[in-house]
Amino acid sequence: MRRSSSSIRAGWLILVLAGLLGLAAQAAQAEAVDDGAALMSQDQRARIAEHHGYLLQDYDIDYRVVTAADVGDISHFAVLRFAELGVGEASATRRGLLLVIDPAQDRVRLEVGYVLEGVFPDAFVAYVEHRQMVPFFRADRVADGILAATELVVTRAQRAAANAGFDGEAWMAGSGGGGATADADIGQGWTNEGNVGGSAKASATAAGPSPEITLGRYLSAMESRNGDPGLALYTAETRGMLRNWVMTPAQMTNVVRTYRNCTAERARTDPTENLAVIRYPASQRQCAPWFFRRGESGWALDLTMMQSAIRFGRSNAWRFDLAADHPYGFAFADWRFDGNGFPIGD
Amino acid sequence: MGPEDRIRRMEDDGILTERQAAMLRDSLSGTPKGQPTQPTQPEIDGRKRWMGRILGGLVLAMVAVFLVLAVGTGGGGDQIQDVAQTLNQSGEYGQMNKSLSVILAAAILLIVPLLLWMWLHNGLVSKEERVFEAWAQTESNFQRRADLVPALVDTVSRYLKHESETLTAVTEARADSLADMAKAIEDLAEAGKAAGDLLRERGQAVIEEETALRQLYEAQGRIGRGMTTLLAVAEDYPDLRSSDQFLELQAQLEGTENRINVARMRFNESVRDYNRSIRQLPGALVAQVGSFKRKAYFQSEEEARSAPELEFD
Numbered sequence: 001m002r003r004s005s006s007s008i009r010a011g012w013l014i015l016v017l018a019g020l021l022g023l024a025a026q027a028a029q030a031e032a033v034d035d036g037a038a039l040m041s042q043d044q045r046a047r048i049a050e051h052h053g054y055l056l057q058d059y060d061i062d063y064r065v066v067t068a069a070d071v072g073d074i075s076h077f078a079v080l081r082f083a084e085l086g087v088g089e090a091s092a093t094r095r096g097l098l099l100v101i102d103p104a105q106d107r108v109r110l111e112v113g114y115v116l117e118g119v120f121p122d123a124f125v126a127y128v129e130h131r132q133m134v135p136f137f138r139a140d141r142v143a144d145g146i147l148a149a150t151e152l153v154v155t156r157a158q159r160a161a162a163n164a165g166f167d168g169e170a171w172m173a174g175s176g177g178g179g180a181t182a183d184a185d186i187g188q189g190w191t192n193e194g195n196v197g198g199s200a201k202a203s204a205t206a207a208g209p210s211p212e213i214t215l216g217r218y219l220s221a222m223e224s225r226n227g228d229p230g231l232a233l234y235t236a237e238t239r240g241m242l243r244n245w246v247m248t249p250a251q252m253t254n255v256v257r258t259y260r261n262c263t264a265e266r267a268r269t270d271p272t273e274n275l276a277v278i279r280y281p282a283s284q285r286q287c288a289p290w291f292f293r294r295g296e297s298g299w300a301l302d303l304t305m306m307q308s309a310i311r312f313g314r315s316n317a318w319r320f321d322l323a324a325d326h327p328y329g330f331a332f333a334d335w336r337f338d339g340n341g342f343p344i345g346d
Numbered sequence: 347m348g349p350e351d352r353i354r355r356m357e358d359d360g361i362l363t364e365r366q367a368a369m370l371r372d373s374l375s376g377t378p379k380g381q382p383t384q385p386t387q388p389e390i391d392g393r394k395r396w397m398g399r400i401l402g403g404l405v406l407a408m409v410a411v412f413l414v415l416a417v418g419t420g421g422g423g424d425q426i427q428d429v430a431q432t433l434n435q436s437g438e439y440g441q442m443n444k445s446l447s448v449i450l451a452a453a454i455l456l457i458v459p460l461l462l463w464m465w466l467h468n469g470l471v472s473k474e475e476r477v478f479e480a481w482a483q484t485e486s487n488f489q490r491r492a493d494l495v496p497a498l499v500d501t502v503s504r505y506l507k508h509e510s511e512t513l514t515a516v517t518e519a520r521a522d523s524l525a526d527m528a529k530a531i532e533d534l535a536e537a538g539k540a541a542g543d544l545l546r547e548r549g550q551a552v553i554e555e556e557t558a559l560r561q562l563y564e565a566q567g568r569i570g571r572g573m574t575t576l577l578a579v580a581e582d583y584p585d586l587r588s589s590d591q592f593l594e595l596q597a598q599l600e601g602t603e604n605r606i607n608v609a610r611m612r613f614n615e616s617v618r619d620y621n622r623s624i625r626q627l628p629g630a631l632v633a634q635v636g637s638f639k640r641k642a643y644f645q646s647e648e649e650a651r652s653a654p655e656l657e658f659d
Contacts, residue, residue: 075604076611122601123594130593176483177608180597 031085037067037103039186044143051150054314059157059166061116062090063097065146069104075181077102078111082175088113093166094173097153099146103186108133110149112178115167119160120153126180128152132250134182138190139246152250155316192227192247205231207298211267211276214299215290219259222252235293237304262287268331277331282343288318291328317342352496356503362531369535466632473620477641480613481553484644487606488541488566494598495534495573501595502527502576505586530575537568553617559642566606573599610644617641 032049033040040048052063064087071077078100082088088096096113097120110125128149136145160166205221205228208214214233221231227249229242262280269276274294280287288310291302309326311319319341320332336344353371356362544552544562552558577596580586621640624633632638 075607079608122597126593126597126600127590131590177605178601179604180601181604 031064031090033065034085035065035067037069037101039067039101039103039142041143048143048146048150051147051314055150055154055157056090058314059095059154059161060091060093061095061097061153061157062088063099063150063153065099065101067101067103067142069102071100071102071105074100074102074105074107074109075177078109078179079175079177082111082113087111087175088115088173095166096173096175098175099149101142101184103184106184106186107181108137108184109181110179111175113175114172114178117178118167119165120156120179122178122180124156126182127250129180129182131253132248134185135190135246135248138185138188140187141246142186144246148248148251151316152254154314155254158315190246192229192242192245205233207233207295207300209298211278211290211292211299212264214292214301215264215278218301219256223256225249225252227252232297233301235295235300235302235304238300238302241304241307258286267292270327270330275327275330277328279331282335285315285317285342288312289328289331291326311341313340313342319343349493349496352500356496356500362499362535366531366535369539462628463632466629467636470620470623470629470633470636470638473616473623474638474641476616477553477613477620478550480609480616481550484606484609484613485545487602487609488545491566491569491573491599491602491606492538492542494595494602495538495569498573498576498595498599499531499534501591502580502586503531505580505583526575527579530572530579533568533575534572537565537572541565541569553641553644554639556642559644563644570603570606614643614645617643 032052033045035045048065052065055061055063064085066081066085068077078098081100082096082098085098087098088094094113094115097116098111100109100111102108108129110129112120112122112125132152133145133149136142136148157166205217205226208217217233218231221228221233227247229245229247230239234242262284264278264280267276267278276292276294276299277289278292279289288306291305291309292299293302294300305326305328309320309324309328311321313319320337320343322337322341332343338344350371353362353367356367541562544558544565548555548558552562577599580592586592623629624638624640
């Protein structure tokens, strides 16, 4: 009898604790994203809060988002709000970032705390805003723009962590005006056609006689920021998909930078020799494989299937979506994957 | 490439005249070697240090006197008081207590004001230190801006030079741009020199001189306007404007301007707090003795005129 009453008490305690934890999680989410201007759905806010939570866990960076209309001088507002919200207090080393979006003035500012100024200098922040975030904003995809910017923040943080670029001491809280401001251009329209960076010859962007040549041409196009979705080196399905995509200049540059450090294996083809894969050692976790389909004019890049089958984790490490059905599994028959689809190698 | 290297290169290429180059160099070097940064501050610090020592000494002396007297009148801890005798000799106990009370009262009357004085004095020192810290932050941002000037001039002028070489006809618009750029460089160099001279001559004491600080504000404003003019020149050239290199430069400039605004705001806040403390009683009495001088606000004449009166709460 006594045992059953103590079990009931323990059960109640667990329930209360679970409730408190749930409330705490909700509060954390509310703190991470304060969408006063109602630019995002609840799901989108939750997604941003989740990713920014990873940033805090992995790199001790307290990254908040505030949207508000008519804030006056956005730079001044950001400095004051940074202090009011105590941005950086969730971080043991006082690393804080605050993104402010004012749709009424159509301005965006990423305020960088003192401790992070060395890792995220003004020029980098301006680059992230202009070359990555604003293109999504132009396509009226505010939440995607914020997350796309977070990707670059994560990449930068990864490099800083690898090169001992972070200051390990919490020497100063708050912010002193570091960061950058840009026109947000929300909903003003974005087309990849208008983003063509180079005037490359058609032959330089045609499907190649081998997957390696096609990949080389694709990376060259990305280097010259040629975001034309109609390049002949894509499959027809890819061309259709890219017409509705936002391909930002920063994404293109990031692809080139990422693969510069990857060591490609020889292309693997399926028995029919109509499909091919270029993959990298499983230890190179940011180097996702490339899929190719042979067409009449050569090997074309099948980004549609890559988009369907490949996902990126919190540290930009790639994995397979285990639920996705794709015909390129033949190239990975000698590899093992964990329960989440991350490659372990052979 | 550092600012000095850029200036030398621009001088060699004929972008800067010898005089302009010299003025830009002046603006880069905040304080020449061997010259004190704070000509008057050490004296103030010295006086304050002595004041603190004297006050501390007085308090210690008072405490020592009190202890000696207290021990002397107490009759020794090892003697046991004969209660019966005390009761039989009326007044003896009361006399001992009275003399101790007098000493205690005198000590409290002297020590409490001294402790209060020290507390107020230290409070003013802390607030003044906050003013100096805020000013140091402002100055470092001026230096940051001065370091960026050569990079901006170099980037814009080189682009214009490249344009005039690749295009056969010198259009009227480009001639205007070159004229605007030349004027902006001249203005930047002069303003940079004026600001550099002020900081070198007055050091940190500049924050106690209303006129000098206003002159510095005007000179810094001219530097900011000169940089804006150069950016505006670049705005006419879409290729330059859309390049990552220009975006980077623009971001650095905007970031520096923003930092200066934030530092200026915080400096004025700390000055307001400090000035209020040295004008209100009882802080005003301590400030008078301790040579705490009123600090000037870093703002333009118009801002100063429209600034709200000092609040007393």
